Structures are given as C-alpha cells and as structure tokens.
Amino acid sequence: MYGTGLAKGLMLTLRHFVDSYIDDIRYGFRKYSHSVDNFGIRQGTQTKGVITVQYPDEKVAVPERFRFVPFLIVEDEDHPTRAGKDWCTSCGICAKVCPPQCIWIVRGNDPDTGRPVPEPEAFFIDIDICMNCGYCAEYCPFDAIKMDHDYELASYDRTTHHIHDKERLSKPNSYWRSIAPTRAYEEMLARGTWEHKDAAKEARRGQSASRSSAPRPAAKAAPAPAEKEEAQATPEPAVSAAPAAAADGATPWSEDDAKREERRRKALERKARRAAKSGG
Amino acid sequence: MPTAAPDAPLTSTSIDGAIDHLQATYPEAVSADDREGYGGIIVDSAQLLDIAQVIRDELGFDYLSSATAVDYLGAGDHMEMVYHAYRSSGGGALVFKAQTERDNAEIPSLVSVWRGADFQEREAWDLYGIHFPGHPNLKRILMWEGFHGHPMRKDWREAYYEEEQKPFDSRWPGGHVHRAEEKNVFGKNVNYPREIDLSRLMDTSESAVYQSLGLGVDVERVMDKDGFETNELVVNMGPHHPSTHGVFRMVLTVDGETVTSLEPVMGYLHRNHEKIGERNTYLHNIPFTDRLDYISSMGNNHGYVLAVEQLLSLGRRYNEPTYRCEALRVLMVELSRIVNHLWAIGFWLNDIGAFFTPVLYFIQERERILDFFEAVAGSRMMCNYMRFGGLFGDLPERIKSVSNLTNDRVRDYNTMQFLTEMFSERIPRTIDELEQLLTQNEILIERSVGVGVLSAEDAINYSAAGPLLRGSGVPYDIRRADPYSIYDELDFDVAVEDAGDMYARYRVRVKELRESVRILRQILPRLEATKGQSIWADGKPGAYAPRVPHGEAYGRVENGKGELGYYIVSAGGKSGTSNPWRYHVRAPSFINLTPMGIMSQGYKVADIVGILGSIDIVLGETDR
Numbered sequence: 045m046y047g048t049g050l051a052k053g054l055m056l057t058l059r060h061f062v063d064s065y066i067d068d069i070r071y072g073f074r075k076y077s078h079s080v081d082n083f084g085i086r087q088g089t090q091t092k093g094v095i096t097v098q099y100p101d102e103k104v105a106v107p108e109r110f111r112f113v114p115f116l117i118v119e120d121e122d123h124p125t126r127a128g129k130d131w132c133t134s135c136g137i138c139a140k141v142c143p144p145q146c147i148w149i150v151r152g153n154d155p156d157t158g159r160p161v162p163e164p165e166a167f168f169i170d171i172d173i174c175m176n177c178g179y180c181a182e183y184c185p186f187d188a189i190k191m192d193h194d195y196e197l198a199s200y201d202r203t204t205h206h207i208h209d210k211e212r213l214s215k216p217n218s219y220w221r222s223i224a225p226t227r228a229y230e231e232m233l234a235r236g237t238w239e240h241k242d243a244a245k246e247a248r249r250g251q252s253a254s255r256s257s258a259p260r261p262a263a264k265a266a267p268a269p270a271e272k273e274e275a276q277a278t279p280e281p282a283v284s285a286a287p288a289a290a291a292d293g294a295t296p297w298s299e300d301d302a303k304r305e306e307r308r309r310k311a312l313e314r315k316a317r318r319a320a321k322s323g324g
Numbered sequence: 325m326p327t328a329a330p331d332a333p334l335t336s337t338s339i340d341g342a343i344d345h346l347q348a349t350y351p352e353a354v355s356a357d358d359r360e361g362y363g364g365i366i367v368d369s370a371q372l373l374d375i376a377q378v379i380r381d382e383l384g385f386d387y388l389s390s391a392t393a394v395d396y397l398g399a400g401d402h403m404e405m406v407y408h409a410y411r412s413s414g415g416g417a418l419v420f421k422a423q424t425e426r427d428n429a430e431i432p433s434l435v436s437v438w439r440g441a442d443f444q445e446r447e448a449w450d451l452y453g454i455h456f457p458g459h460p461n462l463k464r465i466l467m468w469e470g471f472h473g474h475p476m477r478k479d480w481r482e483a484y485y486e487e488e489q490k491p492f493d494s495r496w497p498g499g500h501v502h503r504a505e506e507k508n509v510f511g512k513n514v515n516y517p518r519e520i521d522l523s524r525l526m527d528t529s530e531s532a533v534y535q536s537l538g539l540g541v542d543v544e545r546v547m548d549k550d551g552f553e554t555n556e557l558v559v560n561m562g563p564h565h566p567s568t569h570g571v572f573r574m575v576l577t578v579d580g581e582t583v584t585s586l587e588p589v590m591g592y593l594h595r596n597h598e599k600i601g602e603r604n605t606y607l608h609n610i611p612f613t614d615r616l617d618y619i620s621s622m623g624n625n626h627g628y629v630l631a632v633e634q635l636l637s638l639g640r641r642y643n644e645p646t647y648r649c650e651a652l653r654v655l656m657v658e659l660s661r662i663v664n665h666l667w668a669i670g671f672w673l674n675d676i677g678a679f680f681t682p683v684l685y686f687i688q689e690r691e692r693i694l695d696f697f698e699a700v701a702g703s704r705m706m707c708n709y710m711r712f713g714g715l716f717g718d719l720p721e722r723i724k725s726v727s728n729l730t731n732d733r734v735r736d737y738n739t740m741q742f743l744t745e746m747f748s749e750r751i752p753r754t755i756d757e758l759e760q761l762l763t764q765n766e767i768l769i770e771r772s773v774g775v776g777v778l779s780a781e782d783a784i785n786y787s788a789a790g791p792l793l794r795g796s797g798v799p800y801d802i803r804r805a806d807p808y809s810i811y812d813e814l815d816f817d818v819a820v821e822d823a824g825d826m827y828a829r830y831r832v833r834v835k836e837l838r839e840s841v842r843i844l845r846q847i848l849p850r851l852e853a854t855k856g857q858s859i860w861a862d863g864k865p866g867a868y869a870p871r872v873p874h875g876e877a878y879g880r881v882e883n884g885k886g887e888l889g890y891y892i893v894s895a896g897g898k899s900g901t902s903n904p905w906r907y908h909v910r911a912p913s914f915i916n917l918t919p920m921g922i923m924s925q926g927y928k929v930a931d932i933v934g935i936l937g938s939i940d941i942v943l944g945e946t947d948r
Contacts, residue, residue, distance in 0.1 A: 046766060047766060048764065049764030049765045049766050049769075050765055050766050052760055052761075052764060053761040053762065053764075053765050056757055056760050056761050060685070104725070106698070106725060107695075107699040107723065107724060107725055108699075108720070108724075109698070109699060109700065109701070109702040109717070109720070110698060110702055111703060134497070136497060137868065139491065139495040139496040139499060140490075140491035140495070140496070140868070140869070141491075141605075141607065141608075141868045141869075142495075142608075143604060143607075143608035143609075143611050143612060145490055145491065145492050145495055147495060147496075147499070148494075148495050148496070148499030148500065148501040149496045149497065150498055150499055150500065151498070160497070166499070168499065168501035170501065170503065175611055175706070176703065176706065177610075177611035178708065178716075179607070179611070182716065182865075183868040191702065203503070207501055226720070
C-alpha cells in the first residue's frame with residue numbers, strides 16, 4: 045500500500061524520540077545537569093543516543109595517542125642531576141621528517157671548541173603550519189619531542205603567538221608521563237631506562253660495569269647512510285638495569301656525588317656562556 | 325594471469341600476449357619500455373589513436389583508469405603521457421605511453437576512444453602544457469583561465485619557492501624562523517609576463533566568466549512544444565552552495581526547468597597537491613594523502629603505501645608487511661568505507677530533502693568509529709596511520725581516555741570487545757535502521773528512481789568508478805578484479821545494481837555496507853590469531869628516509885568513492901632516492917565528474933543536486 049514505507053520510517057524516528065526519554069528516566073534526568081559525574085553518565089558507554097557535549101564547559105577526554113602540536117620534554121625540576129635539562133640533542137631528525145617543514149632548530153655549539161653539543165640553542169615550531177601528523181615524535185631517537193593533548197591554542201594575535209619558541213614548547217617529563225602513561229612505559233622498555241639515553245650512558249660509565257653487549261633499543265630508527273652526522277651524535281644504546289626494576293621508578297644512580305656535582309657545575313657554566321653569547 | 329592459448333580470443337589474452345600482438349601489428353610504432361623498473365610499451369604518438377582503438381576494441385581494454393603526464397626534464401628532456409587501461413572484466417593493466425618534446429608538446433587526444441580521458445587530458449594540458457589535438461574542449465580545469473605557465477613542469481617555481489626538495493636546509497642546524505607571510509606573495513619566484521597588470525587580475529566581469537566556458541548560449545527566446553514562451557538561460561550553481569559539498573560550481577543551461585547541458589567547474593580548492601608531493605620525501609606524503617578524501621583517510625594512506633611498496637620491492641632490502649599488518653590495514657580501510665558510505669548516503673538524503681534526521685542517526689555510528697581511529701592512530705580524520713611495510717602502531721589494549729581531563733571513565737572499552745560489539749550489533753543495527761527508514765520510502769523512490777541514469781557502456785567509457793560504476797550494472801570492484809592486500813582470501817560479494825540511477829547507487833552503497841561488515845567479521849579472528857605478531861616485517865619501524873629504487877608504480881585501491889590510484893615515478897640512481905620524481909593521484913571524485921554532464925541532461929534543476937550527491941565527491945580530492 046502506498047505510504048507504508050513512509051510510515052515505517054516515521055515509526056523509527058518516533059522510537060528514537062521515545063528512547064531518548066526512556067534514557068532520561070533511567071538516569072533520573074541527571075544527564076542534563078552540568079557536573080563532572082553527570083557528564084560521565086551522559087557520555088558513558090551505556091548511554092544511547094547522541095547528546096551534545098557542552099563545549100567548552102565540558103570536554104571529551106582524549107585518548108592517549110591523541111596528537112596535537114608537539115612539545116619538548118625537559119627534565120623535571122626535582123631531578124637529582126639533570127634538572128631543567130632538555131632531552132633534545134638537536135640532532136635535527138624531527139626537522140627533516142616534518143612534512144610541512146615547520147620546525148626550526150639552532151644546534152648548540154660549544155663556544156670554546158666550536159663543536160656541537162647535544163642541546164638545542166633555539167627551537168621553533170610554527171603552529172600555523174604544523175599539520176599534527178606526529179612524525180617528529182615518532183622518529184625522534186631520544187623520545188625528546190612529543191605530541192601534546194592541549195588543543196586550545198587559539199589566540200587573539202596570530203602574528204605574535206603562533207611561533208612557539210623553546211620556552212613555550214618545553215614541558216616537564218612528568219607531564220608526558222601523566223598524559224600518556226602507557227606509551228611512556230613502552231618507551232622506557234625500548235630505551236631500557238626511565239632516564240634519558242645520555243644520562244643512562246653517563247651513569248653506566250660511572251659504574252664501569254661491563255655490560256657493553258646489551259641489545260640495542262628496538263625503537264631506534266636505523267640511520268640512513270646520509271645521516272652520518274646524527275649517527276655520530278647518537279650515543280651508544282642505553283643499558284638498563286632490569287626493566288622491571290626501572291618500572292618501579294627506581295633510578296639507576298650509582299656514580300658518586302662529587303663527580304656528579306662537578307659535571308653539573310660544568311654544564312651550567314656552559315649553558316651560561318651560551319646564553320651570554322646568544323644575547324641572553 | 326595465465327597465458328592464453330594461441331587460439332584464445334584477443335579480448336582475453338594475457339597482458340604479455342596483448343603487448344606481443346601490438347608489437348607484431350605495429351612493429352614500427354610500438355616498443356617495449358625497457359627503462360629500469362618500468363613496464364608496458366611506448367607508442368609512437370603519430371599512431372597513438374589507431375593503437376588505442378586496437379587496445380580498446382580488439383584487445384578488450386575498455387576501461388581507461390588513468391591518463392597522466394610526466395615531465396622528464398634533465399632525464400631525457402621529454403614529456404610523456406602514461407595510460408593505464410584495464411579490462412572491465414578484471415585483471416592487470418596494459419600500460420602504454422606516448423612521448424613528445426617539451427617545447428610545443430603535442431599528443432593526440434584519446435577522448436574519441438575513451439571519454440574518460442576528457443578531464444584527465446585537460447588536467448595534463450593545464451598542469452603540463454601538453455596540447456591534445458582532437459580534444460573537444462581543451463581548457464584549463466584546475467587553474468583559472470589566464471594563469472601563466474604550467475605549474476607541474478619541473479622548471480616552474482611557485483611563490484615562496486625555497487628549495488627543490490625537502491628537507492630544506494634552512495631548518496637545521498641554523499634554523500632561524502621566519503613566517504611564511506613575511507615573504508611577498510608576488511615575490512621573485514613568480515614570473516609574470518610584462519603585459520600582465522597584477523592590479524587588474526581580479527577584474528573579471530560575469531560575462532567574461534561565462535564566455536570562457538564556451539557554452540555557446542545567448543539568452544534567446546524559444547517556444548516549447550506547448551506553446552509556452554520559455555527562455556533558455558544559463559544558471560550558475562556554486563561555488564558557494566550547500567548542495568555542492570564544498571566549493572564546486574556547475575553551470576547549467578536550462579530550458580524552463582529542464583537541464584539541457586551542464587559544465588562542472590572546479591579548482592577552487594586546488595593546492596597543487598602533486599607538486600607538493602614531488603617536493604616531499606616519500607614519507608612526508610602520507611599525511612598529505614589524508615587531506616585528499618578527508619572522509620576516508622585510511623584508504624588514501626593504503627593506496628599510497630601500496631604504490632611505494634611496489635617500488636620498494638624492486639630493491640633488494642624489502643620485506644613484505646606482516647599478516648597482522650595487512651589484517652589491520654583491511655580493518656581500518658573497511659571501517660572507513662563504512663564511514664564513507666554512511667556519510668555519502670546521509671548527505672545525499674540531505675540533498676534530496678530528508679534533511680538531517682537520517683544523517684544524524686548515521687553520524688552516531690561514525691562517531692564511534694572515529695573514536696576508535698583516534699585511539700589507534702591519534703586523530704579522528706587525519707589518521708596518518710600507514711607506513712611503508714608497516715603501520716604507525718598496533719591496536720591499543722583498551723580504547724580509553726586519559727585522566728588528565730576530568731572524565732576518564734567515559735570511554736574505556738576493551739578494544740577487541742569494542743570491535744566485536746560494533747560488527748555484531750551496532751553497525752548491522754544501523755544499517756537495518758537505514759533500510760527501514762529509507763529503502764521502501766515512497767518519496768525517496770519517486771525522487772530517485774530513473775533519475776540521473778548512466779548506462780553501463782557509458783559508465784565504462786567515461787571511466788566512472790566505485791558505486792557509480794557498479795550502480796550502472798558493471799560488477800567491477802578492484803578488491804575482486806585486481807586483488808591487493810589480503811582481499812583474495814576474504815569472502816564477500818561485489819555489490820551491483822543494474823538500473824544506473826540514483827536509487828541504484830544508493831542500493832549499491834547499502835549492499836557494500838553489509839559486505840564491509842561481512843569482511844570485518846572475518847578480520848576479527850585473524851586479529852586474534854596474529855596477536856603478538858609484529859606489525860613490522862623485521863620487528864622494528866622503518867627508516868625515516870627510505871631509499872626508493874628507480875622505477876614506476878601504479879598502486880590502486882577500491883576506496884569508498886571509487887578507484888583511487890597513485891602513479892609514482894622514482895628517478896633514483898643506484899642507491900635510490902627519497903623524493904618521488906612524479907607523484908600522481910588518480911582521484912575518483914575528479915574523474916567521476918566526467919559523466920556528470922550526460923547524467924544531468926533532461927532532468928530538472930532540483931535533480932542536479934541529488935545527482936551530484938549520488939556521485940559522492942569530496943572537493944579535497946577533486947581539486948587536489
């Protein structure tokens with residue numbers, strides 16, 4: 045009969061309409077009041093129907109692998125030896141692998157010898173150009189650049205706020221572990237330590253333990269022949285205490301305090317010299 | 325393909341047999357392409373038209389998939405047109421090429437043989453400056469009339485030109501930042517002829533715009549058969565029009581309400597994706613392919629990595645992707661096909677008047693799939709998931725949000741459980757609802773049955789692809805006709821409908837949704853069985869600058885919108901290269917518009933909107 049198809053379709057919309065009220069009764073209309081708990085109900089796994097997220101009052105949490113404009117990892121302030129130090133070694137792989145070429149890095153040089161030091165002097169990302177592909181984080185051999193979860197970067201003036209410099213990009217290591225606990229753990233397993241590769245290497249030298257036959261970390265990209273420069277800058281693979289021990293948060297500090305103090309002092313001096321050279 | 329018996333008909337002979345036949349028939353004009361890593365034949369362009377007729381009629385390659393140009397500046401200094409012809413009954417490609425010199429480049433048009441060459445030759449003229457004598461309407465298609473130069477030529481430099489290839493030297497080690505806008509748009513990189521006055525570039529009047537289309541219509545008075553006095557007139561639809569799904573323009577001539585001719589006008593979203601692609605490294609291109617058909621970025625990734633993997637396999641150090649990797653690829657691609665078809669049907673319904681009720685029901689399921697993509701690949705639409713020989717990452721154990729925001733209990737599913745529930749309950753339920761809502765709906769049937777008809781012969785001849793081709797009764801699905809990945813071991817049917825109208829295309833999409841679910845259900849046990857297997861052949865991620873050996877490759881996949889192909893030329897030396905020499909996208913949205921004109925003739929203006937919606941285009945891919 046003409047019109048049955050139409051009626052069947054309208055029955056469906058009617059059912060959807062009624063269902064939304066059944067859902068309301070089931071949750072006692074709590075879906076509509078704005079609080080964190082109710083948000084969990086409204087957007088929860090059991091809820092039927094589409095309910096508007098009242099952005100920006102409410103936000104859907106993003107999954108761990110979510111990627112937005114990158115940030116640089118610096119060591120936490122309470123780190124015993126490397127507080128405030130960049131994880132980045134300015135090897136330049138992120139700048140090369142960046143599809144829209146939005147990363148600019150000034151490689152650090154030792155003012156005395158002129159030799160490159162494993163620390164960037166400056167680091168810029170033009171977030172207008174960044175396409176959030178995540179390659180920089182994926183191919184960084186030092187786990188030093190990561191994709192952020194903070195997507196609210198709008199500003200009133202794009203000409204002054206949209207080139208992020210090193211200061212703006214830097215975030216502590218603990219932040220990364222808080223936004224991506226699983227991946228930070230996986231990286232640790234690949235690296236063999238919770239510490240930066242360089243730190244682990246130094247620690248190992250201090251220990252003078254004979255563990256040179258440790259396996260190479262699996263996550264490291266094989267350097268292409270043309271990238272000799274980075275290959276030289278790449279430190280030897282880090283050697284771990286047993287990953288399980290490292291996973292507990294135990295840090296393999298073993299060198300003696302005097303040596304460590306001495307190296308830290310030197311590093312700070314170098315940093316100060318560079319700062320003076322680059323005009324503060 | 326098995327070699328044909330000597331007495332087999334030519335239309336079913338093998339590719340090699342076909343090439344032998346051509347070489348025997350035209351010993352002077354046909355020679356094998358023996359460049360390293362290349363295949364197919366090179367045809368003398370003086371006899372191209374005759375040979376193309378033979379290829380189509382005698383050898384049975386009736387479907388011209390791709391026709392594109394390559395500029396070999398510095399590597400022979402010639403231009404080349406590359407054609408990939410297939411049989412609509414399935415099988416591999418017959419690749420033939422025609423060469424011409426760079427100055428006064430000229431190759432006879434094949435539009436009289438395959439109408440599907442129409443837009444593709446216009447594109448080659450527009451971007452490469454190759455002239456096609458015999459083409460009925462050889463005008464620019466992506467750039468505007470009056471544009472100076474042919475931007476895909478290797479010696480053409482764009483504004484902001486920095487270097488021939490990425491990575492640019494200015495980024496590291498002395499990477500002092502500058503904003504792109506600080507440079508002048510009309511900078512030194514652009515050469516304008518002296519007679520062009522930049523200040524007058526935008527000064528085009530309406531009449532000039534229509535004149536350039538060559539419609540040949542004056543506003544004239546005609547009397548129709550009932551004696552009503554009607555005016556034939558030109559109606560402009562778009563580029564800013566909600567029915568065009570983006571910035572796309574159609575210029576119609578109508579007699580009363582009836583459309584007498586239609587000319588699609590495109591290029592408003594043109595960004596010369598291919599030029600960017602040739603400047604990029606191979607790896608850089610993957611996230612750029614996301615931005616072609618942004619509804620199904622997984623499929624775009626897949627076609628591109630397949631093409632590059634073909635090239636990589638020419639080299640010595642290459643490992644096939646693991647089984648788990650292939651299974652995950654199929655999982656992602658089929659999910660994005662579901663997203664694509666739900667979206668296509670939903671917006672087509674918007675176009676013909678079922679405004680937003682159905683599409684919102686579909687978007688509900690789409691949201692779940694996008695949540696899944698986000699949890700696996702890191703982004704909802706710009707997935708950037710596939711890599712050469714592998715993937716960005718394996719499935720996470722759980723799909724869940726992180727607790728740095730307030731609501732970590734909102735999304736927390738076991739991944740396999742989530743997928744099982746999706747494939748066994750949610751998606752089938754949505755498809756059932758879709759059918760209940762629409763398939764028998766009388767209004768929908770009256771609007772769409774018998775409207776926008778494309779015959780099977782025309783569909784093949786116009787190189788239509790995807791649901792547009794299959795809705796016209798041609799059971800051609802690349803997953804079956806020329807299988808890739810693990811599709812040859814999966815059990816599914818090719819969706820096909822004979823009527824060739826809008827309703828048939830709708831039915832094909834619904835059937836394909838069901839077939840996709842069927843495939844996905846077969847993928848689940850394969851994922852369970854390969855649990856723990858690496859997604860990389862040698863256990864570790866690929867290099868960031870893979871060296872790609874010398875050669876050419878054409879990788880094609882059945883994407884939601886039709887055949888998506890990538891033609892890639894690598895001009896590397898012994899050690900290979902990390903930047904493609906030629907990167908061409910055979911975009912289904914673009915080529916499916918070729919028959920738009922004949923599909924629209926005789927229907928009403930209001931139907932045009934629906935016909936365009938039933939083709940299902942995305943302007944990111946059409947304009948590239």
